[in-house]
Each structure stands twice: as structure tokens, then as C-alpha cells.
Amino acid sequence: xxxxxxxxxxxxxxxxxxxxxxxxxxxxxxxxxxxxxxxxxxxxxxxxxxxxxxxxxxxxxxxxxxxxxxxxxxxxxxxxxxxxxxxxxxxxxxxxxxxxxxxxxxxxxxxxxxxxxxxxxxxxxxxxxxxxxxxxxxxxxxxxxxxxxxxxxxxxxxxxxxxxxxxxxxxxxxxxxxxxxxxxxxxxxxxxxxxxxxxxxxxxxxxxxxxxxxxxxxxxxxxxxxxxxxxxxxxxxxxxxxxxxxxxxxxxxxxxxxxxxxxxxxxxxxxxxxxxxxxxxxxxxxxxxxxxxxxxxxxxxxxxxxxxxxxxxxxxxxxxxxxxxxxxxxxxxxxxxxxxxxxxxxxxxxxxxxxxxxxxxxxxxxxxxxxxxxxxxxxxxxxxxxxxxxxxxxxxxxxxxxxxxxxxxxxxxxxxxxxxxxxxxxxxxxxxxxxxxxxxxxxxxxxxxxxxxxxxxxxxxxxxxxxxxxxxxxxxxxxxxxxxxxxxxxxxxxxxxxx
Amino acid sequence: xxxxxxxxxxxxxxxxxxxxxxxxxxxxxxxxxxxxxxxxxxxxxxxxxxxxxxxxxxxxxxxxxxxxxxxxxxxxxxxxxxxxxxxxxxxxxxxxxxxxxxxxxxxxxxxxxxxxxxxxxxxxxxxxxxxxxxxxxxxxxxxxxxxxxxxxxxxxxxxxxxxxxxxxxxxxxxxxxxxxxx
Numbered sequence: 001x002x003x004x005x006x007x008x009x010x011x012x013x014x015x016x017x018x019x020x021x022x023x024x025x026x027x028x029x030x031x032x033x034x035x036x037x038x039x040x041x042x043x044x045x046x047x048x049x050x051x052x053x054x055x056x057x058x059x060x061x062x063x064x065x066x067x068x069x070x071x072x073x074x075x076x077x078x079x080x081x082x083x084x085x086x087x088x089x090x091x092x093x094x095x096x097x098x099x100x101x102x103x104x105x106x107x108x109x110x111x112x113x114x115x116x117x118x119x120x121x122x123x124x125x126x127x128x129x130x131x132x133x134x135x136x137x138x139x140x141x142x143x144x145x146x147x148x149x150x151x152x153x154x155x156x157x158x159x160x161x162x163x164x165x166x167x168x169x170x171x172x173x174x175x176x177x178x179x180x181x182x183x184x185x186x187x188x189x190x191x192x193x194x195x196x197x198x199x200x201x202x203x204x205x206x207x208x209x210x211x212x213x214x215x216x217x218x219x220x221x222x223x224x225x226x227x228x229x230x231x232x233x234x235x236x237x238x239x240x241x242x243x244x245x246x247x248x249x250x251x252x253x254x255x256x257x258x259x260x261x262x263x264x265x266x267x268x269x270x271x272x273x274x275x276x277x278x279x280x281x282x283x284x285x286x287x288x289x290x291x292x293x294x295x296x297x298x299x300x301x302x303x304x305x306x307x308x309x310x311x312x313x314x315x316x317x318x319x320x321x322x323x324x325x326x327x328x329x330x331x332x333x334x335x336x337x338x339x340x341x342x343x344x345x346x347x348x349x350x351x352x353x354x355x356x357x358x359x360x361x362x363x364x365x366x367x368x369x370x371x372x373x374x375x376x377x378x379x380x381x382x383x384x385x386x387x388x389x390x391x392x393x394x395x396x397x398x399x400x401x402x403x404x405x406x407x408x409x410x411x412x413x414x415x416x417x418x419x420x421x422x423x424x425x426x427x428x429x430x431x432x433x434x435x436x437x438x439x440x441x442x443x444x445x446x447x448x449x450x451x452x453x454x455x456x457x458x459x460x461x462x463x464x465x466x467x468x469x470x471x472x473x474x475x476x477x478x479x480x481x482x483x484x485x486x487x488x489x490x491x492x493x494x495x496x497x498x499x
Numbered sequence: 500x501x502x503x504x505x506x507x508x509x510x511x512x513x514x515x516x517x518x519x520x521x522x523x524x525x526x527x528x529x530x531x532x533x534x535x536x537x538x539x540x541x542x543x544x545x546x547x548x549x550x551x552x553x554x555x556x557x558x559x560x561x562x563x564x565x566x567x568x569x570x571x572x573x574x575x576x577x578x579x580x581x582x583x584x585x586x587x588x589x590x591x592x593x594x595x596x597x598x599x600x601x602x603x604x605x606x607x608x609x610x611x612x613x614x615x616x617x618x619x620x621x622x623x624x625x626x627x628x629x630x631x632x633x634x635x636x637x638x639x640x641x642x643x644x645x646x647x648x649x650x651x652x653x654x655x656x657x658x659x660x661x662x663x664x665x666x667x668x669x670x671x672x673x674x675x676x677x678x679x680x681x
Contacts, residue, residue: 347582413563414580415552422580457562457578462516462524462585463534463543464553464564465574469587470514470528 010083012373015042021311032061036383062086065093081105088294105318107272115291128264130288139198143183146201153203161190162198207439208279213261214302217271218323225258226306235443242298242338247436273310300392304336335401339424341389343380346423347449352386353417363411426451504631505535510655515593519584609652611674613667617641628656652678
């Protein structure tokens with residue numbers, strides 16, 4: 001039998017993750033070698049590597065649909081998995097693959113397009129009966145109309161320019177007295193920026209939680225959901241820690257929100273893995289936000305509590321298999337937490353760090369799932385995402401999962417670059433996280449880099465600094481032989497022998 | 500001399516690390532035993548050393564330290580992925596700096612005065628030595644009795660005002676000590 005070839009048009013940890021499923025499915029795994037990252041770890045896992053020769057292209061291969069498809073055809077690829085990010089939610093790319101006879105692992109291009117257009121997705125959600133954040137049906141003509149609406153749904157509200165983007169023409173109105181003034185300034189700004197002063201009004205959720213339901217559907221109309229993930233811990237819409245299930249979702253609500261997600265997916269004819277995002281207000285009311293039509297970074301937490309391999313299913317569904325799992329087959333076992341290891345400096349506004357990873361050590365506990373795109377010696381370039389790995393940990397319940405995750409993070413070390421791991425540790429020990437009382441605004445409102453510090457580290461740091469300083473100082477004093485500050489090393493050597 | 504004292508004579512092994520939040524760590528690095536930090540001998544294991552990298556074990560925890568930058572006596576050390584800034588001083592520069600800033604005036608009051616008139620028959624320590632609380636500094640003979648005069652604090656001998664054989668009056672200043680206990 002001739003094996004089918006799958007091209008993974010992605011890099012890093014997710015490429016390795018998909019290769020694993022591809023091998024289970026008996027496929028030949030093919031990846032691109034980008035000149036921007038020519039000795040990346042994922043290349044070692046693939047059966048075949050295509051040279052992208054993208055050094056002189058203005059964007060890396062992963063963002064170049066025509067070149068990807070041309071090379072895929074040249075190498076007789078049967079399937080293409082886009083991973084996440086890059087072109088994974090680009091409907092034209094999916095359509096191009098299909099047009100050229102490459103089986104695109106994901107939903108139909110038409111659905112990728114619909115879900116990518118927020119207004120289209122929302123109107124489809126309304127048709128399926130999903131709740132949306134209360135908003136004016138269309139633009140409001142006057143400040144008084146906006147006031148009438150705001151009084152109906154309650155303050156605060158948000159004014160949004162209908163032609164808007166990038167925060168322009170957007171105002172949060174906390175109280176009635178300021179509405180007229182803010183309406184006028186939003187209108188003027190929108191008119192100046194977009195030549196269109198139309199303003200919508202929406203209820204503004206001050207402290208929302210980000211919840212998302214994983215769904216799986218096949219090409220024959222079967223759809224199930226695999227429970228929710230909570231991804232409220234985010235900064236500028238970049239998630240940093242995810243957990244499944246969510247402490248804010250009761251069994252009853254899970255059923256309700258899950259059924260709505262399934263109903264929506266069925267109604268629009270969705271297949272492959274997908275995610276329905278909701279935001280939840282402090283009072284527990286929830287609203288549809290959007291649908292992601294790809295595998296997500298945080299999919300492992302769902303896999304860990306359900307035992308279902310989502311990427312395996314993506315491949316099966318793409319090849320026309322029927323979803324043999326039913327909703328009754330899905331049960332939630334314990335709790336899972338994912339910590340993203342980003343080369344970002346949590347002491348300095350999460351600024352990205354580039355350079356070399358001298359040494360990286362992951363927890364050795366086999367129960368801890370590690371998804372990593374790097375090893376010791378790997379380079380972190382400015383060309384790609386700063387997420388280098390994910391650490392996913394299970395516990396019998398939430399408390400145990402937090403404890404296990406902290407232990408796993410204690411066993412992580414990286415020399416060379418700063419990462420978000422100290423941040424994750426601080427969060428996991430913070431009462432707001434422990435009490436599951438955190439929202440998407442937590443980092444902006446509560447987080448402070450001093451939370452990363454602790455007295456033991458501070459003291460040992462002082463010791464390390466002193467040893468380094470002392471070794472020079474004592475040499476300068478002249479009473480120490482110049483070779484390797486022997487006098488200090490006596491303690492060192494003794495300790496080493498005893499260790 | 501008893502070996503139970505935390506500090507040995509060699510004051511050049513005593514350093515002060517001052518963090519950017521003003522927290523002070525007085526760190527004594529003995530030749531052959533664990534470091535003394537803020538007066539406590541700590542059972543810290545030194546498990547790894549490479550250029551600019553140290554790893555320690557303490558209280559069952561691992562501490563990975565990396566020197567991030569170094570400028571004169573200022574250092575930034577990354578401990579388990581988090582950076583801390585310190586300025587480092589030998590005890591001598593620390594005292595000198597403190598004298599200039601005028602903050603040690605009251606600390607210096609740990610000087611030793613003669614409790615009674617008598618004669619200095621023995622001096623155990625020299626200027627610049629580190630001294631432990633309770634450690635004898637000199638012997639004062641008075642009325643045919645030999646009295647050991649001990650330090651009342653941990654500190655550095657700044658100045659010895661007397662010599663062996665000298666007769667002293669009551670309350671005469673004998674030794675100036677810079678306390679390191681504060």
C-alpha cells in the first residue's frame with residue numbers, strides 16, 4: 001500500500017505534535033525548512049523536509065500560500081495540515097489547496113471565511129439561538145438613542161464605530177453623565193478616521209472570563225463537544241495559562257453551553273476540530289464571541305481530561321472517516337492546566353527575548369506533558385512567535401492540578417533567555433487564581449512584576465552575586481592564588497563531594 | 500580560639516550585597532564551611548559552577564543563578580528566571596561609604612571602654628579583624644585579676660587605641676568596633 005503524504009505547513013512544537021499524529025495515522029510527514037530557522041528541532045521529526053528557500057522572500061514560507069501549494073504539488077502531497085496561526089484561518093489558502101487537489105485538514109473554506117468575518121459569524125450565531133452581548137441592532141443616530149439603549153442594558157456600555165478598528169472611535173461609558181460627551185468624541189473620531197461616523201452601542205463587560213468549547217464534527221453531520229477551557233489569563237489577547245474544565249462553569253451550564261456550541265456547529269455544517277468562544281460576565285451570563293476554525297494552542301488540556309486525541313481526529317475526519325465518538329462517550333476526568341513557555345520578560349512588560357537557549361530542562365515526571373519546539377542550543381529568532389514550549393499537567397481536581405503544575409514548573413529551567421515560567425509560578429500561587437477569581441483583565445489590573453520575586457531567590461541571588469564579586473576581590477587582595485579563586489572553592493569542593 | 504564563632508578573623512571575606520529595594524545581605528564566605536548570611540550559617544549546597552552560572556540547593560529547592568550583567572560593583576543575577584539587582588561592597592568599602600553618608604554614627608558606639616582602671620596584658624585581635632559577639636578582644640589586668648574583655652556585637656575592629664602593657668583609666672576608649680549586626 002502506498003502511504004499518503006501530509007504536509008505540515010507550520011513549525012515549532014505544533015509541527016512536532018502533528019507529526020506524531022500523522023505517524024499514528026500511517027502518513028508520511030513532510031515539513032518545510034525555512035531559511036529563517038534552518039536547524040529547527042521539528043525538522044528532525046519529519047520523514048521528508050522540503051527546502052523552502054525563503055531567505056530572499058519578504059515573508060517566511062509559512063505565510064506564502066502560492067509557494068506552499070506549488071511546493072506541495074511538486075512533492076506530491078495528499079493532505080495539508082495548517083497547524084495554528086500563519087495561514088490556518090485563511091479561507092483563500094484553504095480554497096487554493098482544495099482547488100489543486102490537496103486535502104486541507106480543517107473545515108470548508110466557505111466556513112473559514114464566514115467565521116473570520118465577525119458580523120457574519122454573529123448573525124449566524126443569532127440564527128442558531130446563541131446569546132450575544134446585548135447591542136443596538138444598528139448604528140444609533142443620536143446620543144439620546146445611545147442613552148435609551150444604555151438604560152435598558154445597564155452601564156457600562158461601549159460605543160464602537162461601525163467602520164472601526166484599532167480602538168479608534170471606541171469609548172467605554174461608565175456612567176450616564178459622560179455619555180453625551182463621549183458619544184460626540186467617538187463620532188468625531190470615527191468620522192475623521194473612517195469618513196463614517198456610525199456608532200453602535202454594546203453592553204460592556206468589565207470583568208469577563210474567556211471560555212471556549214471544543215467541538216469535533218465529521219463530514220456527515222455528526223458533532224460533539226469536549227467540554228470547555230478557561231483562557232481568561234491573557235495579555236493583549238495572548239493567552240498565558242489555560243485550564244480545563246473551568247471552575248466557573250457548572251455541570252448544568254456546561255451542558256447548556258456545550259449543546260449550544262454543537263447546535264451552532266451542526267447548523268452551519270462544520271467539520272474538523274473547532275472552538276466556540278464565549279465571554280462570561282460576573283453574574284454567570286455568557287455570550288457567543290467567535291469561532292476558531294483550527295486546532296488551538298491549548299488543545300492539550302482538553303485532550304488530557306477527555307482522553308481524546310484531537311489531532312488524530314482532525315486527520316481521520318479530513319480523510320472522510322466518521323466520528324465514532326458520541327456525546328455520551330465524552331466524560332471529564334480531573335483537571336488540566338497548560339502553562340505557555342514564551343521567551344518573554346515578565347519583569348519588563350513581556351518584551352520578547354531573542355538569542356540562544358544555552359540549556360533547557362523540562363520536568364522529567366512522565367505524567368507531565370511537554371510540547372516543545374526547542375532543545376538546548378536552539379536559537380530563538382525574531383521572525384517567529386515567542387512561544388517555545390508548553391507544559392501541561394493533570395490533577396485529580398483543580399487544587400491537585402495547581403499543586404502538580406507548580407511542582408513541574410519547579411523542575412523547569414532555562415539558561416540563556418527569560419521566559420514566562422516565573423510568571424506562571426506566581427499566578428498559580430496567587431489567591432485570585434487559586435480561588436478561580438480571575439478575568440481577562442487580571443494582568444492589567446492586578447499583576448505586578450514584584451509578584452515574581454521571593455525571599456529565598458533574592459537571598460540566594462545575593463549569595464551568587466557575592467561569590468562572583470568576592471572571587472575577583474580576593475584575587476585583587478593578593479592573598480589568593482590567581483587560579484580559580486581556590487579559597488572560595490574549598491567550600492564548593494567540600495559541598496560537591498558531600499552532594 | 501573557639502571554633503563555634505560564626506566569623507573568622509578575615510574581614511576581607513565579609514561582603515554586603517544591597518538590593519535595589521534597599522534590602523541588605525551581609526554575606527560571610529568562610530574558607531571551608533557554609534556561608535553565613537545575615538548572621539545565620541545556612542546549609543546551602545553548591546551543586547554546580549560554570550562561568551557566570553551557579554546552582555545551589557537549599558531547603559530541598561534548586562536555585563539556578565546566572566550573572567546577567569556586571570558593572571563595577573553592580574550586578575544583576577537571574578535566579579530561577581527572575582532578575583535581581585545588587586550592589587556589592589566589601590565590609591571596608593561599606594564602612595567607608597557609610598562614614599561618608601554619616602549613617603554609621605550610632606553603629607560605631609559599639610566601642611569598648613575600660614570598665615575599670617588597669618593594664619592591658621594581652622591583645623587577641625588586630626585592626627581590620629572580624630570579631631564575633633562574645634569573643635575576647637583583650638585582657639585587662641586590674642587588682643591582680645585578669646579580665647577578658649569581649650565584643651558585644653559582631654563587627655570589624657576599626658581601631659585599637661591601646662598597646663600591650665599600657666595602663667588605662669576607667670572609661671578610657673580601648674577599641675572601636677564597627678558593628679555588622681544592623
